[in-house]
Amino acid sequence: MAGRSVNQRIAASAGIVMASILASRLLGFLREWAVAHQFGSSAVTDAYYTAFTLPDFVNYLVAGASLSITFIPVFAKYIAEENEEEGWHVFSTVITVMVLFLLVLVTVGEFFAPQLLHVIAPGFNPAEKAHTVFLTRLMMPAQIFFFLGSILSAVQYAKGRFVTPSFAPVIYNLGIILGGFLLASTIGITGFSVGVLVGAFAGNFLLQVFGARRVGARFTPNLNVRHPGFRMFIKLAIPIMLGLSVVFSDDWIIRWFGSYLVPASITWLSYAKFLMRVPLGVIGQAVGVASFPFLAQLYAEKKYDELNRTLNTTLKGLLLMIVPVSALTIAMNRPLVFFVFSHTRLNVHDLNATAAALALFSISMFAWGAQSILARGFYAGRNTLRPAVIGTIITFLSLPVYWLLVKPMQFRGLALASTIGISAYAMVLFVSLYRSTANKATLEMVGFFLRIAGASAVGAAGAFEVVRWIEVRTNWQNTLGAFVILIAATPVGLILTGLVARLLRIREMNDYLKSIPVFSRLRRTHG
Numbered sequence: 001m002a003g004r005s006v007n008q009r010i011a012a013s014a015g016i017v018m019a020s021i022l023a024s025r026l027l028g029f030l031r032e033w034a035v036a037h038q039f040g041s042s043a044v045t046d047a048y049y050t051a052f053t054l055p056d057f058v059n060y061l062v063a064g065a066s067l068s069i070t071f072i073p074v075f076a077k078y079i080a081e082e083n084e085e086e087g088w089h090v091f092s093t094v095i096t097v098m099v100l101f102l103l104v105l106v107t108v109g110e111f112f113a114p115q116l117l118h119v120i121a122p123g124f125n126p127a128e129k130a131h132t133v134f135l136t137r138l139m140m141p142a143q144i145f146f147f148l149g150s151i152l153s154a155v156q157y158a159k160g161r162f163v164t165p166s167f168a169p170v171i172y173n174l175g176i177i178l179g180g181f182l183l184a185s186t187i188g189i190t191g192f193s194v195g196v197l198v199g200a201f202a203g204n205f206l207l208q209v210f211g212a213r214r215v216g217a218r219f220t221p222n223l224n225v226r227h228p229g230f231r232m233f234i235k236l237a238i239p240i241m242l243g244l245s246v247v248f249s250d251d252w253i254i255r256w257f258g259s260y261l262v263p264a265s266i267t268w269l270s271y272a273k274f275l276m277r278v279p280l281g282v283i284g285q286a287v288g289v290a291s292f293p294f295l296a297q298l299y300a301e302k303k304y305d306e307l308n309r310t311l312n313t314t315l316k317g318l319l320l321m322i323v324p325v326s327a328l329t330i331a332m333n334r335p336l337v338f339f340v341f342s343h344t345r346l347n348v349h350d351l352n353a354t355a356a357a358l359a360l361f362s363i364s365m366f367a368w369g370a371q372s373i374l375a376r377g378f379y380a381g382r383n384t385l386r387p388a389v390i391g392t393i394i395t396f397l398s399l400p401v402y403w404l405l406v407k408p409m410q411f412r413g414l415a416l417a418s419t420i421g422i423s424a425y426a427m428v429l430f431v432s433l434y435r436s437t438a439n440k441a442t443l444e445m446v447g448f449f450l451r452i453a454g455a456s457a458v459g460a461a462g463a464f465e466v467v468r469w470i471e472v473r474t475n476w477q478n479t480l481g482a483f484v485i486l487i488a489a490t491p492v493g494l495i496l497t498g499l500v501a502r503l504l505r506i507r508e509m510n511d512y513l514k515s516i517p518v519f520s521r522l523r524r525t526h527g
Contacts, residue, residue, distance in 0.1 A: 074087075
């Protein structure tokens with residue numbers, strides 16, 4: 001498998017995943033817009049968003065969100081050894097054992113939800129806590145569907161099939177949207193929670209059963225916990241299950257501190273973080289998901305030099321896309337938020353608060369994207385312990401930062417603390433991975449990041465000047481006015497970024513533009 005062919009396969013797979021994630025994020029936007037349109041921002045929406053905390057934690061305890069990471073290296077090992085039948089046996093063992101464990105956790109969560117909510121959101125008043133408990137109990141069973149969907153998707157990824165798993169979040173979001181629009185008039189925000197349950201069953205479970213069967217999945221219930229493959233899976237999963245990485249705990253910490261702030265603070269932060277995650281998901285998540293099976297395969301085949309080259313190319317591609325987007329989001333935070341949420345129950349204060357949080361969250365967009373790839377570099381080598389240890393240490397070191405910043409800055413302090421925590425995690429992860437793999441491109445990667453960051457900063461400064469010039473001259477605080485600003489400022493920012501990137505000799509920018517048909521044709525036309 002030549003290095004070029006691997007990168008081409010990653011790019012093709014990433015394109016599939018990007019398209020589906022873009023559709024999912026657009027529906028996710030409609031989902032958040034629907035909540036804002038129906039209920040605005042209040043204690044009710046704070047309860048709704050906080051109700052996800054305990055179900056998410058249960059999913060975290062069984063490493064449900066990381067199953068593609070922990071199971072793919074195990075399954076890839078058996079494929080590389082041409083012993084696929086044994087791989088399906090381990091697949092069956094993992095499902096049988098972990099679903100039984102998950103059933104116990106869900107049952108405990110249902111019974112002890114009131115007591116656990118005292119810890120999760122101690123600042124809520126009794127009515128808010130009762131509402132949060134009800135919504136939590138309603139959404140808790142969805143974790144079973146998420147877990148099953150994750151492992152069914154993992155075997156499809158391992159087989160190089162990305163289309164069916166990519167539809168899971170699309171259908172999930174559709175379920176939430178339909179639940180909200182169809183039921184909110186009769187049962188309030190509970191309609192969205194019903195949609196969570198229905199969407200998880202249809203998209204994350206039912207559809208993935210179909211997809212897994214198409215790649216030849218075979219399930220035979222068994223409790224063969226002594227099997228070497230199952231033991232390898234547990235060895236990979238336990239660090240993730242027991243660790244408290246800032247990647248997973250950031251939302252929990254924000255909701256804990258946010259429960260003491262003025263009502264709607266959690267909602268502002270949730271809306272802002274969602275908007276930040278739209279480009280992050282389309283670019284960062286797609287690249288991470290698409291690259292991991294190939295990285296795991298290269299490690300299984302002991303092609304370590306090729307693995308390092310592939311990792312470097314993948315990380316550069318991510319930074320080349322995500323850093324300019326991050327800079328432009330910071331420069332245009334207010335028009336972005338007004339464009340998205342103007343026709344909702346959010347007032348001007350809500351919109352400005354969300355925009356302020358978005359700007360602070362977006363500073364760390366590069367870190368959220370990079371850590372996804374860097375962690376997978378460890379996971380491909382069947383090492384989940386080091387990222388878990390690093391993440392847990394960073395989380396505990398970050399807690400005083402949240403505490404110190406929330407007092408003077410309120411919700412803005414939580415957004416800034418989140419940015420500091422994830423940035424520290426990504427940087428430590430980068431140094432640790434490149435040292436452990438003897439990757440000689442460390443300084444090259446640092447230089448590349450600084451150059452693309454410098455080019456993006458100039459582009460963002462230009463975009464910001466356009467934004468400021470239009471804002472003082474027009475009544476822009478509506479959907480159309482905000483859209484005009486975005487249309488005017490974005491090309492200025494992108495052109496300036498491209499010009500400075502050329503001056504700084506970022507050759508990867510030219511390579512990227514050559515891959516886009518319209519630019520390729522322009523280059524041929526002008527010689």
